[in-house]
Amino acid sequence: MNAHEYPIPVSELDAGGKEFRFPVRSGWLRGALEGHEATSAGNDGALVVRASKSGHDVVVHGTLDAELTTPCAxxxxxxxLKIHSNISVLYVPASRLAGEGDGERELTDEEADTLPFEGETVALDDLVRDELVLEIPMIPLCSEACPGMSPAPDPEQAGDKPIDPRLAPLLDFAARKPK
Ligand SMILES: [Zn+2]
Structure with missing residues (x-):
């Protein structure tokens, strides 16, 4: 029983590393990005990583590809949006990150992203979700040359616009209606 979408069983790893390929399902994307303006474009993406053991830690390198759609700003x-992201993470047993090592292991800024894992499974789910959200531009555009909402119906003019003469009879009718 495993609820993870992208599980890496630590017991299968050695220092040499092993490749894992996961489809990034469209349905999973929709769920993962719930509450975000961007969502799946309808196609499955791909997560391809190489995971290896380094002492108690697990090193994960790979790439994430996915297609999203989001409203043009x-x-x-x-x-x-075509997401192509390089992944490079060091997974450290949660107990060691908690400081039980007593300075045994100092993490530096230069190190790859470091995330905790618990038990015998490294789940990449949160990582994938975070990567996707990070890769979505602040101001997404349908194209660099997007002209915006043109020809722009100026909202200030819309109110003062003379009524279409073809509608005049309808207005007359409405005005004549009792009540
Ligand atoms: Zn646009």
Missing amino acids: RCLEPAQ
Whole structure:
């Protein structure tokens, strides 16, 4: 019984490393990005990593590819996002990160991202979700040249616009209606 989408069983790893390929399912993407404007573009992505044991730690390198769609910041039409992200993470047993090692292991900024894992499984789920969200641009555009919502119906003018003469009879009718 395993609820993880991207599990890496630590017991199968050695120093030489092993490759894991996971589909990044469209349905999973939708769930993972719930509450975010971006969502799956409908296709499955791919997560390909190489995991190896380093002492008690697990080193994970690889790539994440996925296609997302999010509203264009200018025209609000769907903008396609192709995510291609390099992954490089050091997973450390949670008990060691908690400081029980008593200075045995000092983490430096230069080190690869360091994340905790518990038990015999390194789950990449949170990592994948975080990578996706990080890769979504602050101002997504459907294209660099997106002109925005043009021809722009100026909202300030819209109110003062003369009524379409073709609608005049309808307005007359409405005005004449009792009540
Ligand atoms: Zn646009």
